[in-house]
Each structure stands twice: as C-alpha cells, then as structure tokens.
Amino acid sequence: MPNKLKNNNLKGLILCGGESKRAGTDKGLKTGNGTTWVKLVANKLENLGLDYFVSINSSQIEKYKNEITEKLFILDDLDILGPLRGILSAHQKYPKNNWLILACDMIDMDLQTIRSLINEFLYTEKHDFYVYKNEEFYQPFCGIYTADGLSKLLKKYSNKELDTFKLQNVFKNHDTLAIPINLNDPSFNNYNQP
Template sequence: MQNLLGVILCGGESKRMGTDKGLIQQDGKTWAQIVANKIPALGLPVVISINDRQVEDYGRIFSSDHLVVDNVDINGPLRGLLTVHQSFPQSDILLLACDLIDMDTDTIQNLISVAKADENYEFYVYENHGLAEPFCAIYTSKGLKSVYDKALQHGLTQNSFQSVLANGKTKRIVLNNPDPFRNYNTMPGHHKF
C-alpha cells in the first residue's frame, strides 16, 4: 500500500441517469470534483478515469495530467480501471465511483487500514448483503496485473467487477453502514438504491 493511487471512475455511460453523472453540479462543484476532493485529505494522489468522449468537458474541470482516458480494448467499467493500471502499473488503486457523493473519509480510511494490516490479498472490498461494493475498493497492482493479462488474451469470462472480485483473492469487509454507498442512478431526491 506504499503506492496507493486514488482513482475516480467517471467513464461510465450513465444510461439510467441520462446524463454524465460526474458533471452533475451540486453546491457549485461537479460530482467528480466532490468525490475527488475526498482523496487528498488521505494523503493520496488522485486521477480521473474518463472515456474519449469526455476529454473536453473534464478538461475544463481538471488539469490534463490528472485525466486518464480509456484505451484498454474491453467493454464495461472495468475498462477504466485497467487503463489506469496500464498507466500506473506499480500502483495499488483506491477506486471510487463519481456518484458516491455521500462517501465519507472514515469509510475510506477503514478500507485502507484493513488493506495495510493484511497485505495477503489482491482486492479489498466492502460487502453489503452478500454483494461486493466494487466502487469503493482497493485493487492491488499484483491483482490487476493478473486481470489485465487475462483481458489482453481475451481470457476474462466476464468483464464485470463482481466477476473479478469473485475470482480473485478478495478480502471482504462487512459493511455496517450502507449510507456512504448510496449511488445515484436518477437525480438526488429520486434515487434508487
């Protein structure tokens, strides 16, 4: 966990929301900025994972050296994570989705503490009612190298985070408070959990 990098995942298609979630404004900041601003308080560098259609919009908000544009040839949100891994192969990644605007630093810090206390796993994730919460999780460089190599050889049976976590050596942490994990697929006030 010496090379932990914060990554805000913004490259999704936001089909259910109908608009780019990371660009939604709240209190004068975009959701991507709100989530990204949680990382420096933990003493970590941060990058923003986007797709090629988002470069112009996100370039107005973040400096270009903080943007990592998808270029791994797989579909789905795993594409963003593996692209960041390709760009920073020595880094372990603390991944946060851009719509986790209710995430708190205590929840993130607990995740980091668990990972530092037991470095024998590839992935560290909270579990809520038997399902992993993949969008506030730590993915080690070792674990990502294995997934990336499989992706390059078209050896991934599914391009999903749940599949990666189920097939890797994953430390699951019981989630006592699900509130920070609210993700918004409709506008706030009309959200689905």
C-alpha cells in the same frame, strides 16, 4: 498516513468514463453543494493526502478540462465493457500502482469508510482486492485494486481468458478481502437515476 500511502504506491482513481445511460447525463459533471461531483470526490481523496487520477473517455476531455487539470486524466483505451475499462487502462499506464477506486457518484462516501479500507490494505495480509460487502453484493467502489490483482486480470484479458467483466465475478474468483457493511450504509448510496 500520506508517507505510508506513497511507500505502498497507493493512488486514487475516480471513474467518470461510463456512459451514464441510466442517469441520463454525465454524472461527474452533475453539481451538488456548489461544485461538480467529480470535484466532490476528488476533495475526499485530497483530504486523505492521496494523489489521484480521473478516468474518462476521449469524448469527455473538453468538458472535464474545466473541472480537473488535464495531467490527471487517464483515458479509457481498452476494449472492455464496464468499469474494468477505466481500471485496467489506469493499470496499463501505471502498472506499479495500487488503486483506491471511487466512482464519480460516490458523493456520500465518508472519510472514515475510506480510511478503514486503506487501513485494511496497509495492515493486513496481502490480497488482490479489498472491497466492502453487504449481505448480497460486493461493493466495487470504494475498493482497493492491487497492482498484482490487476496484472492477473490484464493477463487474462490479453489472453482472452477473462470470461466475464462483471466485478462481482472478479471478486468471487480472486483473492478478495471482503469487509462487511450494512446493506443500508449511506456511504454506498447509488445515484444512477436522473
């Protein structure tokens, strides 16, 4: 699969730039199984043969240099609230890439769930976004955000037409392939609390 991923400009992006207000500490630097969460998620992408980058804000550079090589950093540089800040910053830097987005706290995400998503992207008709959805919500991470879909969002942002930065609304208002999952799928466990 690695050659097919390269031919489709698919890269991984690990989101670490959030403020972690609910968690009380930088989630990417929390540890489990003897390693940091950002490395646990990076290992998943490496196991799939997927090149990746790490989205952080400028205040995190020194801390993350001990965990991830600096050439993999993409700094948040847009004035947007929420995860779109890191996602659109990555798109602005590499506008031809399609991005497989994982949050740094997606430590329970299994490789088969990621592979299934990649297969939807590679082998179905083209959409702007590919995400899982349970009975209630789209699950924005693990998701694939295409270069075309992100170009549309960046244009709306630049024209001040993006009325909300909530990903649930982005998916509802764009060409999104929603892949059904069970509400209690452990791959999507949330670790926002301390």
